[in-house]
Amino acid sequence: MRIVNILRTLTALALLAALTLPATAQTLDKVSFGTNWVAQAEHGGFFQAVADGTYKKYGLDVTIVPGGPNVNNRILMISGKIDFFMSANSLQTFDAVANNIPTVAVASMFQKDPQVLLAHPEANVKKLEDLKPLTLFVSKEGIVSYFQWLKSEYGFDENKVKPYTFNPQPFLADKKSAMQGYVSSEPFSVEKAGGFKPTIVLIADYGFNSYSTLIETRRELAETKPDLVQRFVDASAIGWYNYIYGDNAAANALIKQMNPEMTDELLAFSVAKMKEYGIVDSGDTLKDGIGAMSDARMASFFDKMVKAGVVKRDIDYRKGYTLRFVNKGVGVNLRPKN
Numbered sequence: 001m002r003i004v005n006i007l008r009t010l011t012a013l014a015l016l017a018a019l020t021l022p023a024t025a026q027t028l029d030k031v032s033f034g035t036n037w038v039a040q041a042e043h044g045g046f047f048q049a050v051a052d053g054t055y056k057k058y059g060l061d062v063t064i065v066p067g068g069p070n071v072n073n074r075i076l077m078i079s080g081k082i083d084f085f086m087s088a089n090s091l092q093t094f095d096a097v098a099n100n101i102p103t104v105a106v107a108s109m110f111q112k113d114p115q116v117l118l119a120h121p122e123a124n125v126k127k128l129e130d131l132k133p134l135t136l137f138v139s140k141e142g143i144v145s146y147f148q149w150l151k152s153e154y155g156f157d158e159n160k161v162k163p164y165t166f167n168p169q170p171f172l173a174d175k176k177s178a179m180q181g182y183v184s185s186e187p188f189s190v191e192k193a194g195g196f197k198p199t200i201v202l203i204a205d206y207g208f209n210s211y212s213t214l215i216e217t218r219r220e221l222a223e224t225k226p227d228l229v230q231r232f233v234d235a236s237a238i239g240w241y242n243y244i245y246g247d248n249a250a251a252n253a254l255i256k257q258m259n260p261e262m263t264d265e266l267l268a269f270s271v272a273k274m275k276e277y278g279i280v281d282s283g284d285t286l287k288d289g290i291g292a293m294s295d296a297r298m299a300s301f302f303d304k305m306v307k308a309g310v311v312k313r314d315i316d317y318r319k320g321y322t323l324r325f326v327n328k329g330v331g332v333n334l335r336p337k338n
Contacts, residue, residue, distance in 0.1 A: 033064050134178045244271055
């Protein structure tokens with residue numbers, strides 16, 4: 001009887017251990033996540049979740065596949081080579097529906113699109129409308145997207161636009177010009193190259209309410225493995241809380257490992273600007289958690305893009321995203337109280 005009791009006790013302890021111990025390497029689900037550019041602070045929350053073991057706690061073995069000028073991770077995701085993709089903004093969600101691409105956005109890590117226009121201090125720009133008389137350096141992607149909204153909503157003139165080739169020198173040489181960029185990067189490079197702090201105009205603060213840095217996956221994966229998708233979304237949200245509010249040294253080390261050109265100074269600048277402008281954590285996330293999305297916000301942005309002639313009214317944009325995996329308040333307790 002004593003032997004039987006010992007065996008029962010050992011069995012019970014083994015069962016308890018299986019239920020309470022973190023997932024082991026043998027039980028982790030392998031997941032691949034493709035970014036849309038080289039490793040940088042704007043991807044920091046995902047690297048954080050790898051570095052601090054958050055993904056592992058959620059039963060995931062995540063490989064981050066960096067993007068770049070010659071890498072199309074979205075195609076790899078659509079073809080099943082990788083599981084998730086970091087899309088730039090809501091326009092890609094609408095584009096997927098328009099072209100019958102079977103993808104779905106399952107979370108938005110950025111509540112604000114980080115797109116900005118930078119001006120010289122001498123231009124005395126106080127608000128978005130003050131940019132209208134200036135020469136604007138805008139990329140070809142920007143011309144067919146946010147600039148069409150600037151035209152329809154604020155009356156900007158396309159004749160004032162010159163091509164932006166991701167080289168700040170033409171802007172630096174012309175004090176009556178403005179240049180596009182991301183709030184978390186280009187102001188830093190302009191200050192370093194030009195020796196002055198540029199005026200920053202974040203167009204999201206003037207009504208360009210696209211989501212940004214969305215997590216996309218194939219519709220088939222979201223439907224057949226919802227638990228996997230949920231765990232990836234939740235762990236990514238926690239990663240972002242820890243990256244912007246906690247100790248992000250290990251995540252930054254991973255970023256620099258994948259992108260040797262990245263510097264500690266730029267990483268620190270990027271995190272500070274994302275916090276200052278509420279890029280990651282603001283608006284709906286204050287209650288619903290990082291990653292939050294809403295039908296009302298999607299409908300509003302869709303209507304603005306239709307008015308601007310960027311997308312067609314007849315597409316069913318609602319097929320391009322789902323709220324199934326967000327708005328659950330995951331990680332809100334990690335936000336500093338003060």
